[in-house]
Amino acid sequence: MQADTDFIVIGAGSAGCAVAGRLAEIPGATVTLLEAGGRDNNPWLHIPVGYAKTMYHPTISWNFMTEPEPELHGRRIPWPRGRVLGGTSAINGLVYLRGQVEDFEHWRQMDCRGWGFEDVLPFFRQAEDNERGADAIHGAGGPLAVSDLRDSNPISAAFIEAAVEIGLPRTRDFNGIVQEGAGWYQTTTRNGRRCSSFTAYLRPARPNVRVETGAQTRRLLIEDGRCVGVEYNQGGQVKQLRARREVVLSGGAIHSPQILMLSGIGDAEQLRAHGIPVLRHAPGVGRNLQDHFQARLLFRATQKVTLNDVLASPFGKFKAGLEYILKRTGPLTYAAATSGLFAKVLPQSATPDVQFHFIPFSAEKMSDGLHKFPGFTMSVCQLRPESRGTITLASGRVEDAPLIHANYLTAQTDRDCMVAGLQLGRRLAATNALRPWIAEEFLPGPAAASDEDLLEFCRQHGNTIYHPSGTCRMGEDDGAVVNSQLKVHGIEGLRVADASIMPTVLSGNTNAGSIMIGEKCAAMIKTAA
Template sequence: MSGEEADYIVVGGGSAGCVLAARLSEDPGVRVALVEAGGESTGLMVQMPVGFAKMLVDDRYDWKYWQQPDPSINGRRFIWSGGRMLGGGSAINGQVYIRGTRADFDAWERLGATGWNFDSVFPYFLRSESWSGAPNQSHGSQGPLSVSPMRDPHPLCDLFLRACEQYGLARLDDYNGGQMEGAYLTQATQRDGWRCSTEKAYLRDARKRPNLMTVTHAHVETIIIENGEAVGIRYRQGGDAKVLRARREVIVSSGSMGSPALLLRSGIGAGDYLQSRGIAVQADRPEVGHNLQEHPGITQNKFVSVPTLNSQVGPLDMVRHLTKFFWNKTGPMGAPAVQAMGLARTRDGLDEPDVQLHFMPLAYNVEPETVSSAEAVMPKEPCISINVSLTRPKSRGRVELGDALEPVIHHKLLGERADVDTLIGAMKLVDRLFAMPALSAITLGDRSPDPVPTDDAGWEDYVRAKTMITYHPVGSCRMGSDAGSVVDPECRVRGVGRLRVADASIMPQITSGNTNAATIMIGEKAAELIRTAA
């Protein structure tokens, strides 16, 4: 297959990009080129579930996007991770499979994403999935993406779930049918105990097709636009400048930081901003890079009287954990990042849950000067943690271009007072969960915060000092039906022909939980929209 021309060019081989390349190349009558800046993702570090902790902030796997200091969290800043390899975020994430609530997707349609309500997107979740648990109408059985129940949950997960029940949260056997309020064990994107990224699920077999070309280690600099239409891309590979032409369409799937940055470099964005950077304006689209959303998260942890994962990291423990994983793919080496979760309301009168709970049978330190939670160090004493994140954050940020035209993030995680108030309520909720009999029976004392604040002012200080990102950026190329939206409900970029964006950046509003499953769904639905339009 020629490297100079294809019918469809997919820029970015991540969670959505691999789906698009695989689905579009099912038609033998078209040629598809998938262009990825990173490399292969078949190594042991990627395939082993626990490997995500080592891959974050590693240049070989992670884009390491930089955030400007955030005044809303005391001037702290973070590295916003993005998978830099085939599989993208699905190859570097914690493998949590959670789709979102019915209300999440119905809200998308109310915000102008016509045809993206829950009933409309549900079939695409089913199409993507091969569920390995007991048969369930909420799960698919014939899709390429392997999803499995927890293989070997830590014993402390049951205490967390019992504490949630004692607090009044129902325990759910399954949470992926659209109703997620309650508490539950995590489902994971794993196959026989190994990570199942979209590279493994969709792309690995598809690459055997003669009509699909995969180009790796290729950094796309700009989209070529002629007479108002996208006709190809310019990229660099191994120091060489190259051009790839598209006979039909260019589809950008470079993530919530990479996609808006590529549009901006290509002259698609706010006209005055582009001119200030010396970039010729191809389409004046002021919202490109704006509407950036993230789930702000914060953790409470306690000392406990029973062994936890952070108290079992000595040499003999690690040998035991590795032996258990390679013997039958169980134990902590094979677990997703968060083993039990829940959705809850911080106060009465809410229409839907406003916080997500994440239980971890461990604790970790994040010092104020640390720029990334991936650099956290676990203490040796037995501890457990409950992290909370906002399901409906009001704060927004934006993606701009740095000196080298790379993505730079500007975000106030707690820029809206409502988000601060909700996190204060969430911390009080978590404190009450720790006081439930199931958890209080093993709790020895406070660890973080220590002491526990006694008023809202104290909680606000803690919230502003400890709130972190949760690696769920979305929204920077907003989808909608209004003229100001970046893409329309068919993922077409407004003002430029033959150009689409299909990834997490098009979400008009963030989902209530982890975002990877919804991103894969976007890839499935977008592929069908493209094939139908051809």
């Protein structure tokens, strides 16, 4: 079965929805958006704190796992990714962060022409509907809602004061020209409800955009060096769809390289090993994998003001639910962090190298539920990891999840940064501002006293903070997968637009950056039309 459309976008995630929504603005153009997951009908997808219910959901998340990680005692790390309209923007922690100005200047220096900060700023601005209004670096009236927190927490406020107490600056805007400092996060919400990329760009529905759910791409259709369409599974059938103009692959850092490889674009030796005909030897596909690694300091609180306490009783749950229904405020509006901090902990760092997510609740694993005692969390995340991993095929079948080797902590700088970040967290905990709220450090606990102890804690308990990127790297060298126009090297009519094209991972949460990439990709297609 074949049908025709002007543009095919593969993946209804952060970038893909932005691409599809903007391409729909081309007069007379038709767009088909293919999403392997289902509709976003689960009500928890639209309640901010609902990520705790959906991140590891058996059907809403892909629930990937890394292969055994050599520096983490062979642990396999869960990698949830959104399998639903909106992709991971529908199940993430909602924190809105762009990264540092210097990140984009670094991209430009890596021969990614047109990707410096001044180049990408207009696309961040046009995406935003920031409730603070428009200014030189922020936008209002765009599709993506960006809001201040609707419910603060006294311990979250104390964390900010603790940072100021030890001499770190206070900031009102982590997305300003200078990122360093402590302050409140903004979130991708509107009136207390999550604003996923699908909600932002494709709700209400557009008449010239056809959204196909349950449509898992098997391979790209490539004829005479040009991508002319897609073959996909849907409802037990194998279907084909042809594009009159272009195909945009927005499967994310895991699926985009997998689909390229299944289509014969990748390392020739690996493709032949799985019986895949080689259309183009592209050894960079699936390489350069980067992710932000986190370790979490967990504390027992002295007062019952945390989300642990709210959800500990049926009455607390009822009260929180009623407040949310009536006012769209309260604990159910919590993102994955309320306040935060960007700081330098290594002597060679010119800009912040660690990020703190301060969370007014505690759990050893989100899938296990919150602790039964008052608790809160400081998540320490290294911003610019030097460790590099890979995505490789498990087989020549799309149904078999690819193999993920994150290679966390294989670089000495990464180990040093994580230890120094945890030490900074303990300095914050010892301040006059925060110490009265702390009954004890629950994890790693006082027994972890030395640098070696803290590194061992990272090895035993450290985890992803859900920002995989870099596996279809942008650049002009032989190892790059796409050029600065996001066109796949050596293949006509095909672009990649998602976090996989990032040469280096952004210094912060990656959802906003992925949406910017979608905006910029659509603009380049429009210009070329």
